[in-house]
Amino acid sequence: MSEATHFDAARQARRITEQAAAWYLEQQEPLTERQRVAFLEWLRASPQHVAEYFAIAQMHGDLKAAAALQTQSVAALTERARRDNPVVLFPHMENVLPRERGAHPPRRRRALAAWAATAVVLAAIGLGVVRLPGHSEKTVQATMHGAVGNDAAVHTMKLADGTLVQLDRNSVIDVHFDQHYRRINVVRGNVLFDIGKDPARPMLVNVGGHVLQDIGTVFDVKRDAQGDTLTVISGRVRVLKAPDPSVNAGDVVLAKDAVADLTAGQQIELNAAGASAVHAVKIARATAWLPADIRFQRETVSDVARRFNAYTSKPLLIQSASIGDKRISGIFHANNPQAFVAYLATLPGVTVINDTDCIRIVASAAQADTKAGHL
Amino acid sequence: MREKHGAWSALFAEKSAMLSNYFLRRVAHRWDAQDLVQEVYLRLLRIEPADAANIRSPEAYLFTVAANLVKEHAVLRQQQPLGSDELDQVVEQLVAPTNLEADMDSQSRQQRLGALIDRLSPKCKAVLIMHYRDEMSYREIAERMSISTHMVKKYIVKGLAACRQRMADYE
Numbered sequence: 120m121s122e123a124t125h126f127d128a129a130r131q132a133r134r135i136t137e138q139a140a141a142w143y144l145e146q147q148e149p150l151t152e153r154q155r156v157a158f159l160e161w162l163r164a165s166p167q168h169v170a171e172y173f174a175i176a177q178m179h180g181d182l183k184a185a186a187a188l189q190t191q192s193v194a195a196l197t198e199r200a201r202r203d204n205p206v207v208l209f210p211h212m213e214n215v216l217p218r219e220r221g222a223h224p225p226r227r228r229r230a231l232a233a234w235a236a237t238a239v240v241l242a243a244i245g246l247g248v249v250r251l252p253g254h255s256e257k258t259v260q261a262t263m264h265g266a267v268g269n270d271a272a273v274h275t276m277k278l279a280d281g282t283l284v285q286l287d288r289n290s291v292i293d294v295h296f297d298q299h300y301r302r303i304n305v306v307r308g309n310v311l312f313d314i315g316k317d318p319a320r321p322m323l324v325n326v327g328g329h330v331l332q333d334i335g336t337v338f339d340v341k342r343d344a345q346g347d348t349l350t351v352i353s354g355r356v357r358v359l360k361a362p363d364p365s366v367n368a369g370d371v372v373l374a375k376d377a378v379a380d381l382t383a384g385q386q387i388e389l390n391a392a393g394a395s396a397v398h399a400v401k402i403a404r405a406t407a408w409l410p411a412d413i414r415f416q417r418e419t420v421s422d423v424a425r426r427f428n429a430y431t432s433k434p435l436l437i438q439s440a441s442i443g444d445k446r447i448s449g450i451f452h453a454n455n456p457q458a459f460v461a462y463l464a465t466l467p468g469v470t471v472i473n474d475t476d477c478i479r480i481v482a483s484a485a486q487a488d489t490k491a492g493h494l
Numbered sequence: 495m496r497e498k499h500g501a502w503s504a505l506f507a508e509k510s511a512m513l514s515n516y517f518l519r520r521v522a523h524r525w526d527a528q529d530l531v532q533e534v535y536l537r538l539l540r541i542e543p544a545d546a547a548n549i550r551s552p553e554a555y556l557f558t559v560a561a562n563l564v565k566e567h568a569v570l571r572q573q574q575p576l577g578s579d580e581l582d583q584v585v586e587q588l589v590a591p592t593n594l595e596a597d598m599d600s601q602s603r604q605q606r607l608g609a610l611i612d613r614l615s616p617k618c619k620a621v622l623i624m625h626y627r628d629e630m631s632y633r634e635i636a637e638r639m640s641i642s643t644h645m646v647k648k649y650i651v652k653g654l655a656a657c658r659q660r661m662a663d664y665e
Contacts, residue, residue, distance in 0.1 A: 173560070178654060191623070197638050200639060458532055
């Protein structure tokens with residue numbers, strides 16, 4: 120399960136800001152060749168780095184003016200700073216230090232306690248992928264809740280089969296996996312699915328009176344008072360009429376019950392009365408509830424690529440295990456997978472192949488030909 | 495010390511209030527700012543490894559790319575070519591319609607920033623003011639504060655970052 124929390128995001132943003140500030144100060148002396156290379160590398164690692172560098176340059180200009188408003192003399196400032204020393208360090212006072220240090224940590228401990236509480240909540244969500252005793256190891260059963268109330272985060276979860284689920288606020292799903300089927304019941308809210316591959320166990324997503332049968336794909340389900348809406352981001356989804364609950368649910372996958380087949384960029388509205396006609400839709404509208412940024416810290420290229428795939432009908436396919444397992448950090452705009460692809464293309468040994476319906480990332484056959492299919 | 499900074503950088507920093515008013519700040523133009531950053535980023539990625547080693551100042555390169563993009567953007571918006579390649583002129587063009595607004599905006603921003611400086615730790619605050627207001631060198635500040643020049647740098651980074659983060663919270 121991967122979960123980007125506010126805490127992590129804030130800490131990451133803070134670190135990037137400090138890096139930008141440090142690089143900005145470095146420019147006051149001519150950079151060595153090594154520093155030049157490192158600085159360029161840093162800029163190229165994420166658009167967020169570029170944005171932050173501009174912001175620091177701007178802040179630098181403002182600070183000059185803002186500092187000029189300060190009236191204290193240098194002497195007064197240094198005196199005030201000196202008095203701020205919590206402990207005057209004399210060699211024979213060393214034994215005082217631990218107690219003095221002890222005076223500060225409560226704050227840190229409180230922060231830790233808050234963090235621990237968050238971790239408990241996460242663990243509770245994580246229960247979804249815990250294998251329950253007494254069941255075969257492929258059996259999973261759990262109810263998952265999105266954030267409640269004003270907590271703005273969209274929860275991202277990875278299930279045991281590799282399925283990636285993004286839950287909007289106040290959304291609820293029931294997950295039931297057994298040896299034959301993977302079933303998810305969308306109780307309410309807005310959920311985005313990126314279905315993991317498991318040919319032996321079809322994925323069936325139940326939405327009200329309909330079952331969505333998936334064939335390796337990304338799609339968005341929205342349930343609200345107006346009814347149910349299904350939007351396919353990439354791949355194909357078949358909509359079936361849900362069988363009578365009294366009938367053995369093992370036989371649900373019947374092609375003759377098909378209501379509709381949807382492909383990338385198509386949408387259908389479903390309610391008790393029936394189904395609307397399948398129509399084309401702008402994917403950006405269906406996914407507007409997802410975060411505008413994709414943030415990742417030491418996540419694998421494969422996982423990051425899948426997060427971009429929630430926003431585009433031209434998915435990124437990482438077809439090299441060694442590239443897919445590489446861990447990377449960065450922040451990109453979710454609506455700009457091209458920037459991420461361009462970044463991947465700069466990694467050594469990576470070739471980008473731009474097909475009509477997908478973008479394939481493969482290992483370079485020979486180092487000489489790294490530019491084939493380059494953006 | 496600031497003279498050693500790339501000319502573009504200095505110009506960018508000076509004009510940033512106006513530039514940012516145009517493409518970094520106003521909500522209506524938020525997408526322009528993001529587009530600009532994305533476009534700058536993509537151009538950085540397009541640099542061939544062999545050429546990367548030859549870029550004497552990556553920072554000057556960065557700001558030149560940004561300035562050129564702002565210029566192109568202005569041309570698109572106003573549908574008329576600019577007379578010169580100078581960033582000055584670009585900035586002039588960008589700022590002309592909303593000059594007053596830009597001034598007011600930067601003034602209130604500097605006041606907010608002043609309040610943020612007051613909230614820094616006394617050491618951080620002292621170092622930052624000596625650096626920005628009194629333009630003292632790292633060595634001079636280090637001597638006044640009885641700390642190393644390395645620590646002076648660290649305080650400036652901390653101060654810059656803290657102000658930047660808290661200002662971002664306002665936006």
